[in-house]
Amino acid sequence: MAQHVHIAVIGSGPAGLSAAARAAQRDRIRMEAGEISEPTHILLESFSQPAKTIQRYQKGKFVMAEPGFLHLRSDCEFGAGSREAILAQWQKDIARNGINVRYQAEVQAITGERGNFSLALANGDVVTADVVILAIGLEGNPRKLNISGEGDSALADRVQYTLDDPEEFDGERIVVVGAGDSALENALALSKRNHVTVINRRAEFSRAKEANLNAILQAINDRRTTLDCLYETNPAALEAGDNGVNFAVETPTGRKVLACDRIIARLGGFPPRKFIESIGIEFSSEAVDAAPTLNGQYESSVPGIYVVGSLAGYPLIKQAMNQGYDVVEYIHGNDIKPADHELLEFQFGLLPYRRPPNELLDLFQQRIPMFSQLNVLVFRQLIIESSIWVALEGPSFESTKQQAAQLAEAAAQRQPSPKTGKLIRAGESIFRRGDYTNTFFMIVDGEVILERHEQSATPVRLERGQFFGEDSLVSGRPREYTAVAGSDCVLVETPRRTMIKLLNSNDQVRCGIDWIFTVRALQKHFAPELSPGELREIAQTTQLNTYQAGEPLFRQDEQGDCLHVIRRGAVTLQRSSDEGDLVVAQLQADELVGEMALMGEPVRRHTAIASVLTETIVLHRDSFMKLVNLDSSSISQLQARASKHARTYTTMQAQADKGSLIGFMMDEGMGEATNAMVIDESLCIGCDHCEKACADTHDGISRLNRSEGPSFAQMHLAISCRHCEHPHCMKDCPPDAIHRAESGEVFIDDSCIGCGNCVTHCPYDAIQLAHTPQPRQSLFSWLLKGAPDTLSIDREVADQGASGSGKKAVKCDACMNFANGPACVNACPTGAAARLAPEHLVKLVAKQ
Numbered sequence: 001m002a003q004h005v006h007i008a009v010i011g012s013g014p015a016g017l018s019a020a021a022r023a024a025q026r027d028r029i030r031m032e033a034g035e036i037s038e039p040t041h042i043l044l045e046s047f048s049q050p051a052k053t054i055q056r057y058q059k060g061k062f063v064m065a066e067p068g069f070l071h072l073r074s075d076c077e078f079g080a081g082s083r084e085a086i087l088a089q090w091q092k093d094i095a096r097n098g099i100n101v102r103y104q105a106e107v108q109a110i111t112g113e114r115g116n117f118s119l120a121l122a123n124g125d126v127v128t129a130d131v132v133i134l135a136i137g138l139e140g141n142p143r144k145l146n147i148s149g150e151g152d153s154a155l156a157d158r159v160q161y162t163l164d165d166p167e168e169f170d171g172e173r174i175v176v177v178g179a180g181d182s183a184l185e186n187a188l189a190l191s192k193r194n195h196v197t198v199i200n201r202r203a204e205f206s207r208a209k210e211a212n213l214n215a216i217l218q219a220i221n222d223r224r225t226t227l228d229c230l231y232e233t234n235p236a237a238l239e240a241g242d243n244g245v246n247f248a249v250e251t252p253t254g255r256k257v258l259a260c261d262r263i264i265a266r267l268g269g270f271p272p273r274k275f276i277e278s279i280g281i282e283f284s285s286e287a288v289d290a291a292p293t294l295n296g297q298y299e300s301s302v303p304g305i306y307v308v309g310s311l312a313g314y315p316l317i318k319q320a321m322n323q324g325y326d327v328v329e330y331i332h333g334n335d336i337k338p339a340d341h342e343l344l345e346f347q348f349g350l351l352p353y354r355r356p357p358n359e360l361l362d363l364f365q366q367r368i369p370m371f372s373q374l375n376v377l378v379f380r381q382l383i384i385e386s387s388i389w390v391a392l393e394g395p396s397f398e399s400t401k402q403q404a405a406q407l408a409e410a411a412a413q414r415q416p417s418p419k420t421g422k423l424i425r426a427g428e429s430i431f432r433r434g435d436y437t438n439t440f441f442m443i444v445d446g447e448v449i450l451e452r453h454e455q456s457a458t459p460v461r462l463e464r465g466q467f468f469g470e471d472s473l474v475s476g477r478p479r480e481y482t483a484v485a486g487s488d489c490v491l492v493e494t495p496r497r498t499m500i501k502l503l504n505s506n507d508q509v510r511c512g513i514d515w516i517f518t519v520r521a522l523q524k525h526f527a528p529e530l531s532p533g534e535l536r537e538i539a540q541t542t543q544l545n546t547y548q549a550g551e552p553l554f555r556q557d558e559q560g561d562c563l564h565v566i567r568r569g570a571v572t573l574q575r576s577s578d579e580g581d582l583v584v585a586q587l588q589a590d591e592l593v594g595e596m597a598l599m600g601e602p603v604r605r606h607t608a609i610a611s612v613l614t615e616t617i618v619l620h621r622d623s624f625m626k627l628v629n630l631d632s633s634s635i636s637q638l639q640a641r642a643s644k645h646a647r648t649y650t651t652m653q654a655q656a657d658k659g660s661l662i663g664f665m666m667d668e669g670m671g672e673a674t675n676a677m678v679i680d681e682s683l684c685i686g687c688d689h690c691e692k693a694c695a696d697t698h699d700g701i702s703r704l705n706r707s708e709g710p711s712f713a714q715m716h717l718a719i720s721c722r723h724c725e726h727p728h729c730m731k732d733c734p735p736d737a738i739h740r741a742e743s744g745e746v747f748i749d750d751s752c753i754g755c756g757n758c759v760t761h762c763p764y765d766a767i768q769l770a771h772t773p774q775p776r777q778s779l780f781s782w783l784l785k786g787a788p789d790t791l792s793i794d795r796e797v798a799d800q801g802a803s804g805s806g807k808k809a810v811k812c813d814a815c816m817n818f819a820n821g822p823a824c825v826n827a828c829p830t831g832a833a834a835r836l837a838p839e840h841l842v843k844l845v846a847k848q
Helices: 014-032 083-097 181-190 210-221 273-279 317-331 341-347 357-367 376-384 394-412 470-475 496-505 507-525 532-539 621-630 632-653 656-667 689-697 757-761 779-785 823-827 838-847
Strands: 003-010 041-044 107-113 116-121 126-134 173-177 195-199 227-230 234-241 244-251 254-260 262-265 305-307 387-392 422-425 429-431 440-445 448-451 460-462 482-485 489-494 543-547 552-554 562-568 570-577 580-588 607-610 614-620 676-680 715-717 738-740 746-748 768-770 808-810 833-836
Touching (some): 014 083, 126 317, 173 181, 173 254, 181 195, 181 210, 210 227, 210 757, 244 262, 305 317, 341 376, 341 394, 357 440, 387 394, 470 507, 470 562, 507 532, 543 552, 562 570, 562 621, 580 656, 621 632, 689 823, 746 808, 823 833
Parallel strands (some): 003 041, 003 126, 387 422
Antiparallel strands (some): 107 116, 440 489, 448 460, 552 607, 570 607, 676 833, 768 808
């Protein structure tokens, strides 16, 4: 006969183990009361031991107790420690709690309904249960590289998706593909005895825990380690080499082939979707990595079947254990508050309506269509990492202002201190045109007015469910409009890092943002009178293309059938002739490229080349013509812009030396700068006043190296921070010490730990590590008394002993706190020094 239980838990990972322990404690109470004589729960594990995934962690791995802001709620113990110590403790917890566990019990099918589920095991046994808790992980379905050569039998022993013991390998060249915790931990362990290269497909490690992030960055920046990293790099192909594997990868600068002995791909896993859907459980989307659809109590679309842990979208151990505890309480009718309930209470504390956090989360998700299909647990985490804005007016604002002060005081008394909402007056700006902020906003209630500053531009009114801020999030450019809050407006502001992580993992959200970005670009440039709904069909005909630095968008003399709207990056236009290639223009994000082929002669007059990593929206001829036929209001503006560009290009073609100068600057990376130091060598007298002024205004350490840097035709690019659109230095800063001011300056705050990661990431050598300097002679004193024999300027670059030595990163902050602007420019006696953005290049060159 089949064994019958009240609760069947499938999977003995952290979530399943915690759920079984809670069920066992419930059984113990009932046994002591004489209500039952046998356990009413069972824990089914397909492996021979509990926590199969953690059993397969690499030997000696240190397991972190994340997230730090959550308290553990479980009948099993857990704290940061080694894999071995944690597994030993859980074995004790199984015995102490009296968990009814059955190993080697693989569940192959689940049928039935609440109160009468039938679980068929691989050995032919059957277990029946009133309710089922699915706590299975994703380890059994690892992501593959999906590149040519991966299935070659000759490479079967060279490509692997797990790592049991890093000490098995010694003296090898190993490539680790992945940017999550497992990949980083594997890479760090292997680098002790091997040369390791990490392949990160993104520009930063957005998914890693803080401790792993700090460790990998320290290793990358420590010259004593044999570990390096390739960012924004994608696997391309594999083939057997003479002594191992030839691994072809696509980098931002082109294809490279890495000769290695072994590849370890740690790309996460997929849900066992075929099995889960056979039970009847629905998923939030068709994406292969989508999570099952769940309610706030972890119940799936099949009544009586609950999902917790990694399969629910929460891979962190502490979160999974809390869910395991909570779900058993829910099954027993105890509607307890989740462990993060208090965090949400603080975040929602200023809202004009009073409801429990769970109801507010439901309300928020319903009112933001783009997130309506997100797993409820993923959305919950998104809100916890975001900030809530409330805009009120009159008496409501004044009363809520007092409430905000009380809430902030209460939050300050808790450690760690929870977030509280942000209160503003209705009519205040959320951000202003020109600000360099890059957060993303969603409207939950009320309205927001987007005010463009062109004379003919009509303000755009956004309502509940819409979002804004996606342009700066994607392009890195300053805000193009001013956003003003209406009365009774409620907003969710999500940090860029959180959004990037979501965009990288959720196709639906990424497609939603791409779509509205495209629609708003079409509105701005071609059809301001058309609504998003009217533009939907045309937007769907566009393409999003990505070009590596040096890659052409189109070539001279080709037939042109499309134009490009630059979404991110920069493009150089070149004209080829018998005398060579001549640069005639450089174009930035939000500008058009190739439109002349659709407005006159279709033959391309120029070659367009991506100056840096560039993304464009491609609009084809038919769609362009449809746009201008539907809304002709922009035709004159398009014609005027095309005529202006034609004159500029013709002028530059007639002055080859000036085109060459622009080409030089773009080749040197000026396409991504927003504020670079340029010196006219025909005016410079080498007095070094610029460096001395910089040192005098920055504690004796100059952030400028005037004599170094490339030069061309009397134009010199001095080594100093360029305040890039997408600052390389901000990637993966462990203490988040590098920020961008709303006015655009990139600066480093006092929380810098001197790890050197920003020094490594900066491609322009504009950051140095330096000790806190001794007091030095002021510029005013220098002007009166003369210069000392040597300048007090520390230009020592990060070395292997920098981290922890008292050094911190220093760089140009464009004198953001000085009313008169950059000291270097103000101190130049001949006017040779200037700070400028790429859009000023043509004007500057024209004066030469």
